[in-house]
Amino acid sequence: MSTTIIVLGFVGLAAILAIVIYNRFIKRQNLVMEAWSGIDVQLKRRHNLIPNLIETVKGYSKHEAKVLSELTELRTGSQQVGERGQQETQISQAIKNLLAVAEEYPDLKASQNFLDLQDNLDEIETEIQHARRYYNGAVRDLNILVESFPSNLIAKIFGFALAEFFELDSTASRAVPQVKF
Numbered sequence: 743m744s745t746t747i748i749v750l751g752f753v754g755l756a757a758i759l760a761i762v763i764y765n766r767f768i769k770r771q772n773l774v775m776e777a778w779s780g781i782d783v784q785l786k787r788r789h790n791l792i793p794n795l796i797e798t799v800k801g802y803s804k805h806e807a808k809v810l811s812e813l814t815e816l817r818t819g820s821q822q823v824g825e826r827g828q829q830e831t832q833i834s835q836a837i838k839n840l841l842a843v844a845e846e847y848p849d850l851k852a853s854q855n856f857l858d859l860q861d862n863l864d865e866i867e868t869e870i871q872h873a874r875r876y877y878n879g880a881v882r883d884l885n886i887l888v889e890s891f892p893s894n895l896i897a898k899i900f901g902f903a904l905a906e907f908f909e910l911d912s913t914a915s916r917a918v919p920q921v922k923f
Contacts, residue, residue, distance in 0.1 A: 763786040763887075763896045770884035774905050777877035778823070781908060784870040785830060795837070798856050799844055811922045823906040837863070867888055874908050 844856065885904050888897045896902070 744818060760896055761894070763893045764900060766893070767896065767902045769878070769886075770887055771902070773880040774877070774884050777873070778881040778908075780873040781870065781877050784866060784873045785826075787916050788833070788863070788866045789848065791859065791866060792833075792837075795840060795859050795863070798853065798859060799840055799847075823908055834910070840898050873888070881907050 841860075884902075887893050888902055888904050
């Protein structure tokens with residue numbers, strides 16, 4: 743009888759441990775989804791600012807159509823984390839190119855509308871950086887849980903997988919674009 747109670751106690755303890763670990767996985771997954779939502783909001787803010795930048799610069803630089811069309815084209819894309827990171831790297835580079843074009847037009851650089859757009863872009867880039875850090879921290883915590891013992895056993899049973907970090911492709915694109923003239 744006492745052996746049965748001990749065995750039932752261990753089984754009950756193992757079940758409680760499995761439930762606690764499972765709930766930790768659910769919490770971590772929700773934090774990753776919340777963090778991705780934060781990145782997505784900031785990227786959408788940047789994407790919404792792009793047409794205003796393009797229109798402001800377009801009036802001054804009719805011959806720079808390639809830069810403007812490239813930036814417009816890049817605004818639509820994938821929702822996959824890795825692909826989105828590559829796309830955002832290209833967008834950052836295209837914005838840098840657009841701002842470089844603006845350097846050639848002193849009237850444009852002095853325009854209050856353009857200066858306001860630059861300030862907004864600088865603020866958004868900072869927010870994207872913060873959101874990316876939060877997301878990558880949430881991914882790190884989930885990935886540690888997926889790979890650590892004994893939670894890795896629960897991960898295998900319930901199909902929890904490693905999440906992908908949101909990374910930019912090149913070290914040059916990791917820096918916040920300089921938008922001050």
